[in-house]
Amino acid sequence: MTQAIPEYEVYAVKYAERLGSNHxxxxxxxxxxxxxxxxxxxxxxxxxxxxxxxxxxxxRRYARGERHLLRTPAEGLKxxxxxxxxxxxVIVSHMHYDHAGSLPDFPRARxxxxxxxxxxxxxHFMKYKAFRHGNFIExxxxxxxxxxxxxxxxxxxxxxxxxxxxxxxxxxxTHGIQIARVWTRGGWLVLAxxxxxxxxxxxxxNPYPAVFDMRAMLDGFRDMQNLVDSPDRIIPGxxxxxxxxxxxxxxxxxxxxxxxx
Ligand SMILES: [Zn+2]
Numbered sequence: 001m002t003q004a005i006p007e008y009e010v011y012a013v014k015y016a017e018r019l020g021s022n023h024x025x026x027x028x029x030x031x032x033x034x035x036x037x038x039x040x041x042x043x044x045x046x047x048x049x050x051x052x053x054x055x056x057x058x059x060r061r062y063a064r065g066e067r068h069l070l071r072t073p074a075e076g077l078k079x080x081x082x083x084x085x086x087x088x089x090v091i092v093s094h095m096h097y098d099h100a101g102s103l104p105d106f107p108r109a110r111x112x113x114x115x116x117x118x119x120x121x122x123x124h125f126m127k128y129k130a131f132r133h134g135n136f137i138e139x140x141x142x143x144x145x146x147x148x149x150x151x152x153x154x155x156x157x158x159x160x161x162x163x164x165x166x167x168x169x170x171x172x173x174t175h176g177i178q179i180a181r182v183w184t185r186g187g188w189l190v191l192a193x194x195x196x197x198x199x200x201x202x203x204x205x206n207p208y209p210a211v212f213d214m215r216a217m218l219d220g221f222r223d224m225q226n227l228v229d230s231p232d233r234i235i236p237g238x239x240x241x242x243x244x245x246x247x248x249x250x251x252x253x254x255x256x257x258x259x260x261x
Contacts, residue, residue, distance in 0.1 A: 014039050016040035016058070017038065019035075024209055027214075036240075048163065052091060055093055062138075074102060093191075095143065111151055112178075168223070177195055190224050
């Protein structure tokens with residue numbers, strides 16, 4: 001007997017923003033490029049009686065500079081009636097501060113993480129500022145504690161973690177960044193997190209400047225397109241067009257939570 005595959009509902013919850021006066025979005029510059037604003041999200045996948053959260057955002061321990069924390073990821077999920085304290089499954093795309101923070105708000109969660117990502121965040125590469133500037137030590141330490149508490153489910157490559165939810169290691173932005181491929185009413189959807197920062201990084205084949213391995217990043221763009229029926233089923237990690245283009249989860253969540261599936 002085959003197990004029925006749920007058609008998952010998928011939501012993007014905006015928790016922070018950056019107005020973009022002081023950072024660049026593309027490796028290759030064009031004279032027409034101006035500063036681009038950036039949104040910060042966590043994502044919720046709901047179906048088959050379960051809730052999976054993708055990424056943990058950052059919390060008040062990190063909020064600084066041009067990044068404005070609008071609500072903690074846990075406060076954002078509350079808008080969807082999801083209680084972070086009860087969440088059991090969290091997919092962690094990669095260990096950068098804006099994806100791997102706020103772990104104390106998710107005390108029961110099992111954490112799906114690629115081995116290469118944890119190796120990068122705790123090993124040799126962290127000797128170099130160019131690699132560690134995206135990490136925040138307090139968040140990395142939270143994850144080391146989670147390993148010792150048997151809460152980290154390590155992956156090595158591609159794995160199906162539930163019917164209709166596959167995780168694929170793509171690398172590129174970081175050594176072990178992974179994306180989630182999710183079955184929905186509209187077919188397969190890819191939550192790319194920072195494997196694609198903005199639509200234009202992929203559409204113009206012009207990556208975001210934070211790159212660990214340029215070849216893997218470009219191969220990742222191609223491989224993700226092979227996981228969906230059309231490129232608009234790939235959801236970038238930080239594009240303000242997400243909130244603009246997708247329908248709000250409900251009228252009162254306008255500008256905060258959109259439905260992606
Ligand atoms: Zn990010």
